[in-house]
Amino acid sequence: MRKLLLVLCLVVLVLISSVLYAAPVEIRYMYWGSTEEIQFREDMIKIFEQKHPDIKVIREPYPAEYDRKLTAQLAAGNAADVINMCNDWWGQRARQGAFEDLMPFVKRDKIDLAKLFWTFPIKSMQSPGILEGLPYILKTQALFYNKRLFDEAGLAYPKDNWTWDDFLEAAIKLTKGEGPKKQYGVVGFPSINAAWMYGGEVTSSNMKIVIANNPKTLKGIQFLRDLVFKYKVMPTQAEFQAMGTGARFSTGMGGMMIDYSWSVAWLQKAMKDPWDVVQLPMDPTTKKRYPECRADGLAIYSQSKNKDAAWELVKAFATDPDIQRYVAKNEGIPALKAIALSPDHLNTFREGFKPYNKKAFVDAVSYSKLQPFGGYYEELGTAWYREMDLVLLGKQSPEEALKRFQKIGNEILKRLTR
Amino acid sequence: MKKKIIKIIIGYLLLIPFAILFLIPFLWSISTALKPLDQVFLFPPKWIPDPVMWDNFIIGWRSVPFGRFFLNTTIITVLAVLGTVLSSSIVAYGFARLESFDKNILFIILLSTMMLPGQVTMIPIYILFKNLGWLNTFFPLIIPSWFGGGAFNIFLFRQFFLTIPKEFDDAAKVDGAGYFDIFWEIILPLSKPVLITITIFSFIYHWNDFLNPLIYLNKMEKFTIAVGLRYFQNAYQATYINLMMAVSLIALAPVLVIFLLAQRFFIKGIVLSGLKG
């Protein structure tokens, strides 16, 4: 009898304690990334978990083919509670009902979006009425240049007030030599930047139609083509096949490239020559520049059973100062404006990094644009790059390319947005 | 006699250039794998690296969880090969030794499935496995092998079994052996060359398979070598060619070793089954 009592007591004790120490809520979080990026996410999750012992995050990193996997999981109805996303998804997922609208959460927790964040990243994660995700890191473009090659050519380093004419002039002077070891003025120029450089567009802002076939866009693509075939200051497609943008720039075989802020980390390791960045050159007539800004953020799966816990992670990634400072210190531009603009972010560098003009990337955020080829619109991107390939191979004129792309692209968009 | 020597010399003279052509890709990739990065982009290139960077193999191996990928690939390959060999030999035994009114029509169906491109069934099978909740598991890569193991393998086994005299079966039957005893005790032990051939064939197939893991596996911890290499290629772009060659060679190593170990049986098995086919 006494034994039974003891057992009973024990059972009650166990029950009570299990109620008191309730099993933490588990939420699944899926994200992409290189080995290094996955480590960053890991550290950020750890900061979160320390502050939220009641929530356990199940990590689901996907190192490759993330969009494809996400689509499959959404179709199968078993996506993770929290989903890493990018603003170049254009709000499409939320419109389709795959992602929860975050606006009610934002209002409930009284988050002042306009004060905390730049307008662009938030706007680009919004489609009319719904907020698809909240950003935690921003990735922008700048002009990278090799200081040694500029010195050798007797040129002054690029400045923020450069126009595309200055850019071309420098590119010509930086080009020398022949054959496989030829030194090029430009070794990286994304075709989307060419489309935008004189104020051109590829699609309408609501992603309903393709409007690439216009004089401004054409002028930009023509400029890009001329870099290769007229001025011969940029490698041909075959030359790029032999050695890509990164390899050329990092080994000192190219004077300038337009690239994203994420390239800083590996250049710091791989490049021997001194280098730096400035803002993209401007359109000479309008004095405007058009860099791209991609914002990675978190979204909540609309079928999630733990939306409140999921929201905690979304909110923490975007607004928790400790997590945002971690982003600033290790990875790139944090989404929180105050932290991004703080001297602490602008003037301090990751361990082992040489100082560089971080401000160029931060400044780009406020006037940036967004490529229309991400995630859901990948098919449009495939068509675009196919046509641009042919231009840069000299197999097709820019006029033909834009005309063809407009036709094909409109068919794709008509299907995707029906 | 002199004529014979000339014939031998001509024979070698014709063989050696081809052999060199076939070996160059290997040698070139080994050479690249052992170079420091700046020597990779030398022009004109050097064949012998200086210094020899054995480290490339270690750096490449560590840059992505290749250990994990190897383990996954091994698990999948071993289980799939086992399924292929067991099920295709049993089925082939049925076709070779047992009689039934519908045997011929079934055999014709079996042969005709060889003509069907896999793409036709790829999508419904994907949806089937998705509905079973088997995405991101090894099941889609293993289970189908246990259901017959492929028409071509069944065909090869059957052709070989047909060459084994039926008197052996009859003798065993007199001793009271059942169908399975005959299959297990008599037929299989006599079929070593074809067994080894199909084991290696299917080992290579599953070890190298890219499309299926690409479709079914999502998470890095589930990746096979083939998908892992693709990931490595994406992550390191074309820049670290030397590391890429190093990891490619590591990935090829098991196939090379197994092939060289088994090739004595292997070639015999193919030749024999080819003859009978």
Add this chain to the structure above:
Amino acid sequence: MYKKRVIKETIYFHLYISPWLLGFLIFTLWPIIQSLYISLTDWEMQLNKYPKFIGISNYRNLLFNDELFWISLKNTIYYAFGSVPLGLILALILALLLNQKLRGITIFRTIFYLPSVISGVAVALLWVWIFNPNFGIVNVILAKLGLPTPGWFGDPEWAMPALIIMSFWGVGGSMLIFLAGLQGIPTEFYEAAEIDGANLWSKFRHITLPMLSPTILFNLVMGIIGSFQVFTNVYIMTSGGPGTATLVYVLYLFQNAFLYFKMGYASAMAWILFVIILILTLLVIKSSAFWVYYETEVKK
């Protein structure tokens, strides 16, 4: 008594072939029926969860409205016609060379055969580097010989030839089958021909080739089926580029199915591919009546 044994054997037969029979029903027959149905539906997994029947629209769009479909078909035919005949000739030459009684012949056999067993991603990566326009070994050798050095995968005209050349590295499989065929030709035939004073060429032309023709047929059919389904190399090496120069059929099918999730459209593509392969194979087999000699005929 007799009847009972027959019934018993019939049951056992089905028992033994049941793994294949089940597999056939689950993984072949049922998917074929489904795929035929899906090909008649509008099913984009990104947009609609369930297939919607639309008749033959997918087929109509593919054939009359999709430029890329025709480009991919053209590219595939280019690849097949480039790689299969030349590959077979190379395989036959190698097999003839290996069919000599020389010391160390097994080493050569291994060297020729080895590349064909190590297909896949690693080999594709290796060949991208071999064909590198500036630093690849192919162009280095061509430059040494004073020949032009193409841009290979960077040049739409040369990307497909590069893929075809690469495919020759894997002819070991058909080579081995040829070798088996060669070793199956009775030596008496050659001895008899030698007595008649036949030279090397006429022996090849009148004995080897006819005796080998069934093997050639087999390799030809397998080669056609294989080349129409080329995927991994293209996916890894060029992703169909530059432009659309190497966009082959199965790559485009894969993109539609697993990149854009247009399942109905992709299924229709799969069926068209099946029909093409079927027709080609039947044509080859039909034509074989004119050029394949079976042993019994020769003996007559």
